[in-house]
Amino acid sequence: MLRFVFRLLLLALVLAALAIGAFVYWAARPLPLPAARVDFSIPPGSGMRAVARHLNEAGIAVQPDLFVVLSRVSGLDTQVKAGGYEVTQGDSLWQVLQRMAAGDVTHARITFIEGWTYRQFRDALQRHPDVRQTLDGVDDQQLLQRLGETEAKHAEGLFFPDTYSFAKGSSDFDILRRAWQAQHDQLAQAWASRVPDLPWKSPYELLIMASIVEKETGHKIDRAKVAGVFVNRLRVKMPLQTDPTVIYGMGEAYTGTLLRRHLREDSEWNTYTRPGLPPTPIANPGRASLDAAAHPESHKYYYFVSRGDGSSAFATDLANHNRNVNRYIRGAEAQ
Incomplete structure (x- = not known):
């Protein structure tokens, strides 16, 4: 047994x-x-x-x-x-x-381009295969509340354009929060280093101007000069008259061509019909445009027009500006 x-x-x-x-x-x-x-x-x-x-x-x-x-x-x-x-x-x-x-996760990357709107940021997040979607049905105000944003009432301009590395499966909110914090930090640095006697009364107004500079020129060396033009205009209470603000205000009605009648159609963002800065940024500016708005070039220019190669031609008076327009805009159209 x-x-x-x-x-x-x-x-x-x-x-x-x-x-x-x-x-x-x-x-x-x-x-x-x-x-x-x-x-x-x-x-x-x-x-x-x-x-x-x-x-x-x-x-x-x-x-x-x-x-x-x-x-x-x-x-x-x-x-x-x-x-x-x-x-x-x-x-x-x-x-x-x-x-x-x-927690040895794999990482993915997403790039937000300088000058993109907030909506383009959201679209890029929604299209990215490695981003977990959590913001469906969350409106802009709810998002700002979750971020802890207490000053801005509009999401535009609050996110820093850059390339972000993230763990695959990260949420769209987590990535946006990083971009929001980065823009918050960049704006604080620009505001702290700004030159004296600027027309902008707050960091948010500097952000608005930076967004306009971002959309007006892609030429790095022209950014501070363009910002200087807008400083000069504001100081003599001259309308900014900047096309990108009109285009932003048109929203989906803009189809790629800006007509004279559009410049006469009033909106909060039409800087032809309304004085001063628009109520919000019109895009998400990068560091170079924030720096330009904080350190605009001091000069006597009040006008500028694109040369068609990314750079701008500047003028101190309307007569010279019209000559530049004839040369670079109408001349190009005639070719």
Whole structure:
């Protein structure tokens, strides 16, 4: 009888050892993948069965029950972090689990272009395949409240154009919050370093001017000179008369051609029909335009017109300005 019990115990130990060996082999063997690299995302709050489901949905074959056992036995089940991950040929399930527990997420990038509007920022986020969408149905005022924005009443201009690296699966709000904080910091620096006696009464007004400069010229060396033109106009109470503000006020009605009648159609942003600055920025300016608005060039120019190559021709009076218009605008149209 004792011999029989001993044999049963020995058999049980052998079977247990075989099971443990098979389990270890299963966890340590290279995963069969449908491609050389497979990406997957773990949403926040996912349990281990949900993680197994996401792996299988990505084409990474995982037995859910065994995966749950592996995560619990290893103590990593409570350490797995949300985000985007990648699996490459040769990776084992144990390596993938360790990667998720360490939060070793893969990163993506998104670029917001200088001069883009807030709406273009949002569109870029919505199109990006690695951005988790959380702002559907959130209006601009709700977004500003979530950001903690207390001064601006409009989202335009509040986000810094740059290239942002982020963990795959990051939310659109998290990325916008980074861009908002970056613009907040850049604006604070520009305001603190501004030259004295500028017409802008607040950092927000400087931001408005920077957005106009951003849209008026893409020529870096002209930015401070363009800002100086607007300083001169404001000081003599001359309308800014800047086309980009009119275009912004037209919204979707603008189809690519600005006509004379559009300049006469009044809106809050029409700087031909209304004096002073428009009520909000018209785009998201970059650092160079913020610097130009904080350090406008001192000169006697009141007019400028695009040469058609990105640079501008400046004039001190209307007669010379009209000559520049005839040369660079009407002359180009006649060719």
